[in-house]
Structure formats: structure tokens, C-alpha cells
Amino acid sequence: MKAMVLHKTAAVNTNPLKLEDVDRPEPAIGQVLLKIISAGVCRSNLHMIEGDWLHDGVPSRFPIIPGHEIIGEIAELGDGVDWLKKGQKVGIQPLWTTCGRCEYCLTGRENLCPRKEITGETLDGGYAEYLLGDAMHVYPVPQGVDPELSAPLFCPGVTAYRAVRKADLSPEKTVYVMGIGGVGHVVVQIAKLTGSKVVAVSTGKEHSELAYESGADEVFNPGVKYDRLGDHARKADSVIVFSPNQDAINAASKLVKAGGNIVLGVHGGMDRINFVDEIQIRGSVIGPRSDMYSVLDLAARGKIKIHSTKYKLSEANDVLNLLKAGKIKGRAVLIP
Template sequence: MPVSDMKAMVLDRCAPIETRPLKLRTLANPEIKNRNDLFIEIEACGVCRSNLHMIEGDWKDRGSPSVLPVVPGHEVVGVVKKAGAGARRIKQGDRVGIQPLFSSCLKCGYCKSGKEHLCDDAEITGESVQGGYAEFIVASEDFVTPIPDSIDSPHAAPLFCPGITAYKAVKASEPAKGRSVGIFGVGGVGHLAVQLAKMEGSRVVAISRAKKHLDLAKKLGADNAVAYQDSPDQFVKQLKKEEGLLDSAIVFAPSENAIDAAIKSVKKGGLVVVGVVGNIPNFSAFDEKTVRGTVIGSRQDMADLVKVASESSLKVVIETHRLAEANEVLARLKNSEVEARAVLVP
């Protein structure tokens, strides 16, 4: 007989991570309610900085979390233990991943045009519905992505948030051979963006405050790595000296100064992709620069990324921890002590 309950890390109220707000609880297993639902045993769940922002209450004004108590976690990989009677694409025993896009209406203009991640009625894994800091989860087969045997679960999990975020942002930066792209922030997302941009033939310049992140970027193929200075103007001066102005830039560092520096670091007519929450402090229309936002990706984007990962040498740098260690892992992430991506393994 299958177990009827599970362990999960639960957030009852938003609070600083140092106060250990996530509590290890025993909860009833989630149940299949719809014909195409899947009951999934979780094998790995990545730990995202946006989890930290939600847990500490930084995003209350954005309605996140929209339910409490909540089980965080939105980059989930597991094995299907039971499939609803209406499931056709996914079967028992399949290994699948769940990204932040848990579901959408499938009826609006965004959904019908393949941009369901922009749906106004989208549900977000681990924010508006229960997430992956747990042993089991139920999800619709319409919104899961099969994972090939060539990628193990701990390395697959980060594909479902930092991976799709990096993939979408790199595509938005219009990469091409002979074009340079600066990647501001080389952590869980940035270390994947460095590699994906190199696959497109771009000259990649990694930008970070931390030497260990700059060293990681070089190890993963960055053509140059420039230390970020506190002053955007000071940084751009150093960039011009070492590299020259860039054709495009992608911002993953959650800082208005980083966004400002990125805009100043690209040539006139250049392109800046912003993949974080943050305001644009300075912008001059007369330089004809373009600032473009990007967020996660569609179901097709997710499938395309998994295919790229399975057929390439894309290296997902991880460290693994037990589910009960989630508070400590998030505290290390807050203090920039995680090299790239931390993954919880129940």
C-alpha cells in the first residue's frame, strides 16, 4: 500500500530566513482531482532566489505568496507513480519536470499564441499552488515536461527555472556569431546563460562581484570576465578598457545599479534583456537602445531547452542537500555562498 502522507517544508508566514520560517511537517498526500492529473514522487527540487524573496516577504506587494501556508519550490523533477484516467501523453513510471508555470487557462490570446507563461490566470508552482519542497506533488500532464535518461534528476531540476530563464533571456538577446553579450550575474541562472550564449556563437563577457563566480564563468567558456564595480560609471569605464562596449547585455543580478550598468555597457542601438525584478533608473531614447523584459518560458520553450541539454555538453553546476536543510540552504544563498545552484533531495 502506498503511504498516505508526506514530509514537506511549509511556510506559515513570511519572515527572515535566519528565523527558520520553513517548518518540516507531515501533510496528507496531494490527490488526483482531474482526469489528466499525475501523482508524482519528487526526486529533486532546485532552490531559487525568488523562493527566498517570497519567504522573506519581499514580494508581498506583488501578491506572492498568494496562499498561506504554502510549500515553496518551483523547479521540480520526479517520477509519475499514478496517472489519471484521462492522461494520454504521460504514463506511470515516466520522469517529468515542473517549471514555475504550473498551469494556465489555455483559452486566452496568450495561451493560444504559445505564450501561456504570460496568461493572466497562470498558476505559479510553490506560490499560488503547493510546490516542490516536499516528497510528492500532483500536476497536470499538460504542464509537465518529460526528461530523458541522459540527465539525472538533481541536474535536471535547475533546468526548470534557472535553465528556462537563461534560455529565454539568451534568445531574447539576439545572439549570433560576431556579437558580444554581457551577462550580469553568474549564479544559478547566469552560469547556464554563459554556456547557452556560447552555443549560439556569441562572444560572452561575464560580469560579477565575486571572484569565484568569475572563475566559474571562465571555466564554463566565457571569453572574458570583468569584476563589477559599485559605481555603474566606474564599471563601464573598466569594461571599455578591457573589452569595449557590448552589442547586448542580460541582467540576472537583482540590482538597479546592475540594470543601469548594463544599459550603459551596450553600444548605441544595443539591446538589454532584464530577467529580474527591478526598476530602470536611467534611460536615454537618443541612444536608440532597446530594453526588453523576459520571464520563464512557454511549454515549448521548456521542451526545447531539455532537448538542448540532453544533446549538448551543457553543464549544470549543483550542490545537493536534504529537504530538511532548506532554511540553511536559503540562508547560504542569501549570503552568496552557493556557487551556482542548490538542489533539495527528499
């Protein structure tokens, strides 16, 4: 099968992914083989490919095929998988599998499982024609959900959903969403479903358009340094941060009001927070299976839509360069 393979991390402008012929994997007991329809290109893929996360052991091996938000059709069933069918459309999220027996797996928080495997980081991912899945961690794609455009439900979708839940939103509240990219534009849509007022914080024109298209009540541009907050300071009941930028995180601590919360979906440090304000800071990372099913249910009911643009699998390096330059509106998906 054809795949875009990473042998060594490097800047994306050096085209580190190589289009190669590799062996098509065989499903073991409890696994399925997917013929990939579409795979999203995530900013995490960019970080991994450029070596930003090598010090955290990501990727855990070379060569590796990146990609962790995938929809495909089941091409083969491993032994013991009798609840799925050949030809069925299913998705795979970053959480490829989990141990099933730790305290997190036993309490529906398997995204925190210390023995989890991550698609495209600890084992091969979706920048390819075929992909193995753990049958316990693949999700049937509902009727009416476009399988080419909707692969990003499996990372931005679930990531956005969990972050909004952590923000404790309700109709009388105001939430600020920082970063209107692949995840942020879904955060805006799900936050709107809670009835809250949604203010999108974005420094780019295209991303501002996407914020309005996604239903934001207001968009404001604080400048590239995130230092022109004006009368927005201390107006947020909650700030959800998906902007990969320390300045954005610093601004979040100035936007949030006393008693409010900040939900962080990116790496970065917090400025000094005054304890008398009782600000809560919460991390949020992808989501467990229960969140994934909720996202698919919302998509099936037409409540969330991914803004996706299709590219060919062989164009993965070009797409990563566009993403790095902030020139992808919503999400790019690769079609084998």
C-alpha cells in the same frame, strides 16, 4: 508526506520553513502525482519566503510549500492521462498551468497568461516528497539527464534560454551577462552556443570561476557598486541582467552600445536612456512550453549543464541562508 511548509513570511535566518507531515495529494482528472527526486532552490523562493513580494500577492495563500523547479517520477496518474506512464521521470517548471484559451496561450506565449498558476506560489510546490502536476504541463526528462542534479533546468534553464533568445545574438556580437548565479551560468552556456563573444560580469570570486567553467570568454569585476566599468562602457551589443541589484541594472545602461538591447530578468528600474541611442529594453520571464522543450533538447545533447550541489530537504532553511549570503555556487537542490 514530509514537506517544508511556510506559514508566515519572515527573514530566513529565523528558519521560517517548518518540516511537517502533510497529507499526500491525490491527482484529479488530468493531473499526475510526482514522487519528487529533486527540487532546486531559487532566489525567487527566497524573495517569497522573506515577504519581499507580499505586495504583489506572492504567495497567494498560507500555508504554502515553496519550490518551482522539480524533477520527479510519476507515482500516480489521474483519470484521462493516457500519454504518460507510471515510473516515468518528468519535470515541472514555475508555470504550473495556464488557461489555454487567452491570446497569450493561443500564440505560444503562455508564460504571460493572466490566469496562470505558479508552482510554489499560488499552489504547493516542490520542497516536499510529492507534488501534483497538470499533465499538460509536465515534461519528460530525456535519457542521460541526471534527475537529481538537473531539476534547475526547469527554472534557470528555461529562464536563461528565453533571455538569450530575446537578446538577438549572433557570432559577430558581444553579450555581457550580469550575475553569474543559478540562471547566469546557464545564460553563459546558451549564449556561447550562438557564437557570440560572452563577457561575464561578476563581483564574486567563486562566481567568476563558475563563469569561466561555463565557457565565458572573459570575466570582469566592476566592483560591488558596479561603477568601475573602464573601457567596457558601451561595448555590448546586448546586456542580459540576472543580478538582483539596482546598481547592476544601472551599469547595464552604460555597457550597452547604441542600437543594442538590454534583457532584464530581475525587478528594477532603468536609468534615463537617451532616445537617440535606440536602445531596446526587453523583459524576460521564465518561458512557455516550447522553450522548455528546447532546453531539454539542449540538455539531452550535452550542450548545457547545471552546476548543482545536493542538500537534504530538511536543510532548506540553511540553504536559503547560504543563497542569501551569495555562498551557493550555481544551484542548490533539495533531495527528499
